[in-house]
Amino acid sequence: MSKGCVHAKSEDDIDVFYKKTISYCYHNHNLNFHVSQTLFSSQDVDIGTRRLLSNLTSEDYTYSKVLDLGCGYGVIGISLKSVNPEGTVHMVDRDSLALDYTRKNLELNHFEASVYASLGYDRVSDADFDLIVSNIPAKIGKPVLSYLLTAARLHLKPNGRVAIVVIDAIADYITGVISDLGVNILIQKKYPGHMVFVYEFSEGSSTKRPIHESFEKYIYxxxxxxxxxxxxxxxxxxxxxxxxxxxxxxxxxxxxxxxxxxxxxxxxxxxxxxxxxxxxxxxxxxxxxxxxxxxxxxxxxxxxxxxxxxxxxxxxxxxxxxxxxxxxxxxxxxxxxxxxxxxxxxxxxxxxxxxxxxxxxxxxxxxxxxxxxxxxxxxxxxxxxxxxxxxxxxxxxxxxxxxxxxxxxxxxx
CATH class of the missing domain: 3.40.50.150 (Vaccinia Virus protein VP39)
Structure with a gap:
């Protein structure tokens, strides 16, 4: 190939799903995200995600290994990676298009992370995260909501934390589930339309991994x-x-x-x-x-x-x-x-x-x-x-x- 040659893109090289690129500043880190029309919050970074992220970074606590559960096009995981580039981030979703855009956005922002498909925690094998974070969808069913909140303990190291944001429609149910878990609630903050929770499991919580994945246990x-x-x-x-x-x-x-x-x-x-x-x-x-x-x-x-x-x-x-x-x-x-x-x-x-x-x-x-x-x-x-x-x-x-x-x-x- 001669130097300086320009080749037209093949049809498969053209991203027909692309809508636009949006910008987001997190703790003075300017980030950019390619988005697709059919992915959640394709107009701008979701306000619930912004509220969740505003509660996660402080000088007295640094997350070195993060699981972004239901990562969408990657805002939460990439934002946390930006404040701790040496940390490890896993980003999972059940939507292959979301995973495709997460990979694109990691490259766009010059970061690396482990990105893979999973129904909940089914394909998450690590058990030493110090943060599991999620903007939890409302319409996934109460059994699934309960499972996501409860099974987090199986993938956290001691004193690891769970941080979530939910919309008002399921906030009362989520509050009840978390209360029944007997966890230490570190943050419970209400916003117009959203509620943010950050909690950790008490010492002595069971860490035994389930024999079957959540899908095989009929949680869905x-x-x-x-x-x-x-x-x-x-x-x-x-x-x-x-x-x-x-x-x-x-x-x-x-x-x-x-x-x-x-x-x-x-x-x-x-x-x-x-x-x-x-x-x-x-x-x-x-x-x-x-x-x-x-x-x-x-x-x-x-x-x-x-x-x-x-x-x-x-x-x-x-x-x-x-x-x-x-x-x-x-x-x-x-x-x-x-x-x-x-x-x-x-x-x-x-x-x-x-x-x-x-x-x-x-x-x-x-x-x-x-x-x-x-x-x-x-x-x-x-x-x-x-x-x-x-x-x-x-x-x-x-x-x-x-x-x-x-x-x-x-x-x-």
């Missing part, structure tokens, strides 16, 4: 629901923190109805993206003989719940692969005959185009794509499909502001 379980599809009764064990726990979304219903016109009888390999509670993959395997199924979602909980529901409905676990990612580019899949799912309307036009193109490129001849979303995104997908001579549009349906489109890849074009 909501209830078992029976869904009837074409006279088939499907048992779905729903989870807190995911949609479609009581009724099917209109987009999911449209995908299910559209599967009938594809006339698929047998598929070598199928891909289901954004499966939420797992209803779509379960329906697919009940109606079509599928040899292998790949589940793709940026939410680790959705992947685990969907896998469990496939197994509960008779699909062999060895024939299921999980792909924790925000896009649809899958490596070493073999021939994919069927790709179905729902595009998030909150994603932008560039994201939808990227996902659709990735799906089309990986589809085998005569393979089928069924995708639902809002009518505007599907209209854009239809335009892309018309321009792609390798695809044939089998049908499109519109109703209630939603749409579904069914396409087949031509054997010759």
């Amino acid at each position: 379980n909501r209830e078992e629901k029976l869904f009837t599809v074409d006279h088939h009764s499907l048992s779905i064990l729903t989870a807190y923190g995911l949609p479609e726990f009581d009724t099917l979304s209109y987009e999911t219903q449209m995908v299910i109805e559209s599967l009938k016109i594809t006339k698929c009888k047998q598929e070598n390999k199928a891909v289901v993206f954004n499966p939420t509670q797992g209803i779509l993959p379960v329906v697919l395997t009940q109606f079509v003989t599928v040899k292998e199924i790949a589940l793709v979602d940026r939410d680790l909980l959705a992947l685990e719940v969907s896998k469990r529901n496939l197994i509960l409905n008779g699909f062999e676990k060895d024939r299921i692969s999980l792909h924790h990612q925000a896009d649809l580019k899958i490596i070493n899949t073999g021939n994919i005959n069927c790709i179905i799912g729902v595009f998030d309307e909150k994603d932008g036009q560039a994201v939808h185009a990227r996902l659709f193109n990735q799906a089309a490129q990986q589809l085998s001849p005569e393979g089928v794509i069924v995708v639902a979303s809002g009518s505007t995104p599907i209209t854009r997908i239809e335009a892309i499909a018309h321009a792609d001579k390798s695809l044939e549009i089998l049908g499109r349906k519109k109703a209630k502001g939603k749409s579904v489109i069914v396409l087949r890849k031509k054997s010759r074009f």
Whole structure:
């Protein structure tokens, strides 16, 4: 390569999820954060996060090893790293896009940390943190909230601390849980709309690690629901923190109805993206003989719940692969005959185009794509499909502001 050559970026190099870069000053350290539209607090650093951080750094206490639980795009962990660059920081989240942006923001601010996916503490093996910190979401279910507060002791060194911020809607419940733990509450500060807690477990607290991870202990379980599809009764064990726990979304219903016109009888390999509670993959395997199924979602909980529901409905676990990612580019899949799912309307036009193109490129001849979303995104997908001579549009349906489109890849074009 000659010196000074400039090469155009490939399509995969362009970050279609990027929204903007925001700035934040923490203890005189100027930090910058790339953000995506669909990540929490993409307009600016959340006020709850700011309030939590304002209570964490003092001259008489320095955190040398920190666990940022539910790190989002990395504000808390990176801020704490900025005041103690020699310290160790672990940053975990169940959202793969959040983890991608955390890694980008560490590089942007010239820091290093351990970044990895985890449902709560499930993949956190260290037990010597001196701070576990989290801006805890409200809509994850009371059993999960209780678990996050209680199980922290299993990952703290003696006199280690837990620091959290919660919104008013769950503040009373959180107060009750913390009071029942018998901990030493160091800070309990109320703000308009938020409450911050900092506490430490008393000496003699149990440090025995659990035999099973939280997901295996059914902490995320909501209830078992029976869904009837074409006279088939499907048992779905729903989870807190995911949609479609009581009724099917209109987009999911449209995908299910559209599967009938594809006339698929047998598929070598199928891909289901954004499966939420797992209803779509379960329906697919009940109606079509599928040899292998790949589940793709940026939410680790959705992947685990969907896998469990496939197994509960008779699909062999060895024939299921999980792909924790925000896009649809899958490596070493073999021939994919069927790709179905729902595009998030909150994603932008560039994201939808990227996902659709990735799906089309990986589809085998005569393979089928069924995708639902809002009518505007599907209209854009239809335009892309018309321009792609390798695809044939089998049908499109519109109703209630939603749409579904069914396409087949031509054997010759």
